[in-house]
Amino acid sequence: MKRIYLDNAATTSLDPRVLEAMMPYLTEKFGNPSSIYSYGRESRLAIENARKVVAKTLGAHPAEIFFTSGGTESSNTAICAAVRDLGCKHIISSPIEHHATTHTVEYLHQNGETALSFVKIRPDGHVDLESLDQLLSKSEEKCLVSLMHANNEIGNLLDIHAVGELCKKYNAIFHSDTVQTVGHYPFDLRHTPVHFITGAAHKFHGPKGVGILYINENVQIKPFIHGGSQERNMRAGTENLYGIVGFAKALELATTNYEADRGYISGLKTYMAKQLQQYIKGIHFNGDTFGNSLYAVLNVSFPKTEKSEMILFNLDINGICASGGSACTSGVDIGSHVIRAINNNPNLVAVRFSFNRDNTKEEIDFVVEKLKGMI
Ligand SMILES: Cc1ncc(COP(=O)(O)O)c(C=O)c1O
Structure with a gap:
């Protein structure tokens, strides 16, 4: 796979x-x-x-x-x-x-x-x-x-x-x-x-x-x-x-390559954000996503359901690597201290997607398609 x-x-x-x-x-x-x-x-x-x-x-x-x-x-x-x-x-x-x-x-x-x-x-x-x-x-x-x-x-x-x-x-x-x-x-x-x-x-x-x-x-x-x-x-x-x-x-x-990479990667971030907004109800973005923010990071909260609680696991089954917080803590199921500090809503599940210059729109389409089925 x-x-x-x-x-x-x-x-x-x-x-x-x-x-x-x-x-x-x-x-x-x-x-x-x-x-x-x-x-x-x-x-x-x-x-x-x-x-x-x-x-x-x-x-x-x-x-x-x-x-x-x-x-x-x-x-x-x-x-x-x-x-x-x-x-x-x-x-x-x-x-x-x-x-x-x-x-x-x-x-x-x-x-x-x-x-x-x-x-x-x-x-x-x-x-x-x-x-x-x-x-x-x-x-x-x-x-x-x-x-x-x-x-x-x-x-x-x-x-x-x-x-x-x-x-x-x-x-x-x-x-x-x-x-x-x-x-x-x-x-x-x-x-x-x-x-x-x-x-x-x-x-x-x-x-x-x-x-x-x-x-x-x-x-x-x-x-x-x-x-x-x-x-x-x-x-x-x-x-x-x-x-x-x-x-x-x-x-x-x-x-x-700062400028070229930045342009390309921020394009991917915006594209994924728009696709998610279009196809998945009830999501929201954590942080100042479209303002003063890293061009490579998109942090999304999904409504909590039995299915979405297993989201990282289900992404992984489909070969998709994303995380719930920083890598150092993602093995520990206590949620993220960052998300808790800005938005302490227990009915949401946060996932961080972060991109590089080798990612493609096709990959994002695939991920969004899988997410549609998971939420
Ligand atoms: C913001 C930030 N600070 C510190 C670290 C730790 O860096 P390192 O893994 O090189 O020790 C990381 C990543 O792991 C990070 O994202």
């Missing part, structure tokens, strides 16, 4: 051109980047070239880019460093962050290291900036604001410039989980008021298990993994050489 993959916000397929760029570093170019002989120097050069490509693409300085194991590690590091090294005693976040953020801030709070507040979320899923302003203005402690750039479940986009300016006004540190936007939108970090951002290669056709943490040059944090002197003494351990090469190649490819 042919499978239809509509879960690209969970992960994407590896682009063969990325694999090709990685291959030499999985085979003949195996040297440890810290070794001083030629094998090592070759590997070191590949890493530093990758760092330059990433920095240039994001409008950052190479010294501001640290390679990590992915989005989760990057966010954990930024949040813990803001508290432990930068004097933040109050974290302001939102109830709809990815668990990489939520569980980290809750851990620090429960451990007695920080106060914790959550901004209000509007019914359309956007952060209420007035609520953020109020929390910042009332805080007597230095704040860390941790708000994601794009929500992985409903797709809503945050105005990071507006949030960054507010943080500046109150001398707060700003971390933004940009895992869903790096590789999907252009960045100009030199002109973006943010201290930490994150990225994961597997969200834009790169390999899994490699990410970045951008640390603005104006903040100094302590090493986050102790041991060797890799990543300029900040993150010890032999580097994920081929992963890093793959990250840079995937980002480079994504950048050259």
